[in-house]
Amino acid sequence: MNYLSTRGAGAGERHTFSEILLGGLAKDGGLYLPADYPRVTADELTRWRTLPYADLAFEILSKFCDDIPADDLRALTRKTYTAATYCNVRDDESAAQITPLKTLGVEDGAPLSLLELSNGPTLAFKDMAMQLIGNLFEYALAKHGETLNILGATSGDTGSAAEYAMRGKKGIRVFMLSPHKKMSAFQTAQMYSLQDPNIFNLAVQGVFDDAQDIVKAVSNDHAFKAKYKIGTVNSINWARVVAQVVYYFKGYFAATKSNAERVSFTVPSGNFGNVCAGHIARMMGLPIEKLVVATNENDVLDEFFRTGIYRVRKAAETYHTSSPSMDISKASNFERFVYDLLGRDPARVLQLFRDVEEKGGFDLAASGDFARVREFGFVSGSSSHDTRVDTIRDVFQRYDTMIDTHTADGVKVAREHLQPGIPMIVLETAQPIKFGETIREALLREPERPAAFSGLESLPQRFEVVSADAQRVKDFIVANTGE
């Protein structure tokens, strides 16, 4: 399996899975994609139907990765996808399934269900891929006797998922910047209560953008970056995307009895990483009818899928919402889909994303390409705080199920795209406890708290407060890498 860049510089330049594993953007600024999507055969689909999650993950990853020995890869997926790691479930039986499917009911003739992706250590779907990344990185670094210092900025979900994936991993340190006193007590405690010596929480005196700017400044210092082996684990990482392909298959098998059936998925979306994995599953031949992109008030993606216009937002136009993990101004994985939409034409992709940088967007409305969006199964919708609160309340009253704000956006938009007889699977991307304030507003009660999290906020915390100054962060890294 070879990988190429969506912008196509150096047409002959191809990479293996392991070569792009630790990297981010391609050299030409594009994103990596496989040269061809592997197809699943009818026989494979039948055989995969009954596999445990870890072995299904192995089968799917093997199709994308041919430079890790099969026995090693299987050991890595088995180490990652265990009932002990994805244990924060509503009932014990479902832990073994890793991503249990919870049926809500039948609406407009369509079975409606939630695919639980947030039973991992940080209670958000990002654990699904990040836990595997932790093991893959450790494996790859050990093989070459290398080390890696991961530097990131977070306002919540991503940073904690990265820390829980990397804690205790040999050869890896994490330096995670978060805005001092700006995250919820729960999210702060999740990160800062980690006592592992390879995890460093830096509380930046400023807002999230200040933290982000520091990461950019440090990463742009190429000499420093090389000397201190600085890397990232952001959502464009190819291995993260491919790890997410697995649960589309798992969800499909759980919602159907035969491979002749089709299902639709609704995906609460921000950076387009999650739904991009759904697109890839569909390209591999999984019988997906629709991929429904659900956004919040930050409706960059909904606007595109309705109109063909992709218009990135300025910072001042980006709303802080009650589904904050979907608060984006542009969708960093979107280029992967655009590449396929344009028939894999790197020159046009390059031009369009130059237009994004220079003119703030592009318009495909008039081009024949936009019509193909529906051929790829894509539709969309958006939500607001009011619809979010209403949906949380409605799902609780009707189905006795508490859902988080992001999942609520998914359910709201899913309901606009139901088709009789076609199961609609909404991806549950987080547990309600992470966004307790809105749960209290909607339900006038406390969010459910998985047993392992009782007393989390009163655990001792380990973090360093730093000024919003890149040099201060560099000094901290130098002092704590012992290199």
Ligand SMILES: *Cc1c(COP(=O)(O)O)cnc(C)c1O
């Ligand atoms: C990250 C996140 C999303 C958005 O996922 P993308 O892959 O960025 O589209 C949605 N919901 C929750 C809870 C998240 O943490």
